[in-house]
Amino acid sequence: MLSSNAGLKYESQRLAVKYFIVAIVLFGAQLLFGLLAAIQFIYPDFLFNILDFSINRIVHINALVVWLLYGMIGAVYWLLPDETGIETVGIKIGTLGFYILTAAVAVVVLVYLLIQVGPGNEMTTWLITEGREYIEAPRWADIGIVVVVLVFLWNVYATAFKGKEITGIVAVLMADLLALAGLYLAGMFYTTNIAMDQFWWWWVIHLWVEATWEVFVAAVGGYMLIKTLNASRKVVEMWLWIEVAMMFGSGILGLGHHYFWIGTPEYWWEIGALFSALEPVPLIGLFVHVLYDWGKERGKGNDIKNTPAFAWLTVETFGNFLGAGIWGFMHTLPQINLYTHGTQWPAAHGHLSFFGAYVAILLGMAYMLAQGKYGLEKMKMTKAGWWAISLITGGVLLMSISLTLSAYTQTMIERGEFGATWEGYFIAQNATWFVQGMGWRLVSGLAVVAGYVLLVYDLLTIGKKQKA
Numbered sequence: 001m002l003s004s005n006a007g008l009k010y011e012s013q014r015l016a017v018k019y020f021i022v023a024i025v026l027f028g029a030q031l032l033f034g035l036l037a038a039i040q041f042i043y044p045d046f047l048f049n050i051l052d053f054s055i056n057r058i059v060h061i062n063a064l065v066v067w068l069l070y071g072m073i074g075a076v077y078w079l080l081p082d083e084t085g086i087e088t089v090g091i092k093i094g095t096l097g098f099y100i101l102t103a104a105v106a107v108v109v110l111v112y113l114l115i116q117v118g119p120g121n122e123m124t125t126w127l128i129t130e131g132r133e134y135i136e137a138p139r140w141a142d143i144g145i146v147v148v149v150l151v152f153l154w155n156v157y158a159t160a161f162k163g164k165e166i167t168g169i170v171a172v173l174m175a176d177l178l179a180l181a182g183l184y185l186a187g188m189f190y191t192t193n194i195a196m197d198q199f200w201w202w203w204v205i206h207l208w209v210e211a212t213w214e215v216f217v218a219a220v221g222g223y224m225l226i227k228t229l230n231a232s233r234k235v236v237e238m239w240l241w242i243e244v245a246m247m248f249g250s251g252i253l254g255l256g257h258h259y260f261w262i263g264t265p266e267y268w269w270e271i272g273a274l275f276s277a278l279e280p281v282p283l284i285g286l287f288v289h290v291l292y293d294w295g296k297e298r299g300k301g302n303d304i305k306n307t308p309a310f311a312w313l314t315v316e317t318f319g320n321f322l323g324a325g326i327w328g329f330m331h332t333l334p335q336i337n338l339y340t341h342g343t344q345w346p347a348a349h350g351h352l353s354f355f356g357a358y359v360a361i362l363l364g365m366a367y368m369l370a371q372g373k374y375g376l377e378k379m380k381m382t383k384a385g386w387w388a389i390s391l392i393t394g395g396v397l398l399m400s401i402s403l404t405l406s407a408y409t410q411t412m413i414e415r416g417e418f419g420a421t422w423e424g425y426f427i428a429q430n431a432t433w434f435v436q437g438m439g440w441r442l443v444s445g446l447a448v449v450a451g452y453v454l455l456v457y458d459l460l461t462i463g464k465k466q467k468a
């Protein structure tokens with residue numbers, strides 16, 4: 001993927017490759033800092049006062065969100081010329097935006113690492129961190145992000161209107177990206193009221209991952225199905241619109257499942273319970289839809305045009321359903337959430353859902369780029385690619401199961417038996433099943449890291465090898 005991009009027809013696709021390179025590097029950073037945090041769970045003295053758990057955790061989850069956004073922007077710059085038939089309109093300023101954003105990300109991370117403790121005041125918000133989980137970037141970087149995203153949005157809209165036609169995929173993306181970008185603003189309000197702060201902060205996190213991002217991957221997944229399986233555009237787009245309607249419906253009011261215990265009015269219990277329980281419905285639609293399309297297309301001599309990309313798309317379909325649909329539903333009713341809230345349960349769900357819904361599909365897109373860059377008719381799975389997908393997927397699945405077992409122990413002992421007391425907390429933290437779960441998380445994390453190394457190797461070499 002790395003070497004010269006000269007083979008590509010469109011500047012937009014060359015920019016897409018740049019976005020993906022940074023995305024994959026940040027993915028590596030995410031895994032590294034996750035590993036350090038996991039070691040600290042078992043050996044609390046590890047790197048104490050040198051690189052604290054709080055910082056490792058910040059870098060781990062913020063790198064995750066940032067690299068997924070890089071992958072999404074890259075995916076759009078990649079498919080835009082394909083869908084519209086023209087070069088992206090403002091590609092020069094788009095490229096400039098990329099360099100500004102990347103420089104800003106580097107500075108933000110350096111500041112996290114260099115200034116690990118200090119007072120939390122106005123200055124901290126502007127220069128160091130806003131302290132809002134997952135989107136911790138300080139205000140100056142927030143403003144920079146908004147500017148770069150505006151350039152990106154303008155590029156998408158201007159290119160779509162100037163292009164030969166606006167396909168269903170592009171139309172959905174136009175609406176979705178506007179909502180996605182607009183929601184970011186909800187995470188920038190400043191208030192000293194923690195309940196109000198959480199209220200708005202969830203607009204970003206929940207309405208991203210459970211509404212706008214889901215619609216995004218449905219659109220990109222549709223594009224990938226058309227490219228890898230020659231799927232009928234009509235069928236793909238019909239499902240896309242159905243999913244848009246269902247996802248926005250359940251996803252938006254499903255927001256209520258984060259309003260149970262933060263001081264918001266009690267009617268959120270009912271709203272949250274009902275609508276968030278409906279959320280898996282579109283995920284079932286997505287799941288059935290992909291299998292159905294696949295079944296129809298198989299055996300018609302219509303070979304898969306990119307096996308690794310299709311394999312990752314399959315992982316996405318199952319992973320999204322399991323991680324978001326099943327693992328989300330497990331703790332979404334207030335009667336259950338009362339006991340699971342604040343345990344490792346959300347972490348188990350968070351790992352499997354983020355991986356299943358977003359990591360997997362973007363890694364599939366990375367293979368689409370690798371194929372396009374070398375102009376290959378077909379891309380076949382390599383041995384390294386097979387080991388990479390198996391180790392990463394198997395590792396994250398094992399990690400989620402380990403965390404679920406730890407969470408179960410916490411729920412039973414700390415919450416059920418001891419009624420969320422100080423004493424109960426420590427008894428649960430030292431319970432055998434909890435501790436073992438933390439150990440298995442470390443083991444599975446190492447498997448994911450090994451898979452990552454193979455993935456990078458494969459992405460760098462697969463195109464050249466298969467061209468030859």
Ligand code: HEM
Pocket residue numbers: 133209210257258276277279280320323324325327328329330331332333337340341342346347349350351353354357
């Ligand atoms: C791909 C989609 C999804 C992703 C990436 C995702 C990710 C996450 C993450 C990371 C958290 C933890 C947030 C924190 O740090 O406090 C969380 C919380 C939660 N998620 Fe999801 N989620 C998704 C879909 C769903 C769905 C479909 C449901 C319900 C069926 C659901 C139910 C919940 C609940 C109830 C919580 C709150 C747990 C608590 O605070 O006690 N999620 N989600």
Ligand code: HEM
Pocket residue numbers: 031034035036037038041057060061064346347348350351354355359396441442444445446448449
């Ligand atoms: C694709 C892979 C991964 C994804 C999508 C991912 C995602 C996440 C998310 C969303 C959270 C926040 C969970 C919450 O607060 O509810 C988190 C926390 C964490 N992750 Fe990961 N992660 C991945 C890989 C790893 C790896 C390889 C390790 C290392 C073993 C790791 C270790 C941790 C640790 C220790 C935390 C902090 C948990 C806590 O505060 O209790 N993660 N990760």
Ligand SMILES: [Fe+2]
Pocket residue numbers: 206210254255257258
């Ligand atoms: Fe949610």
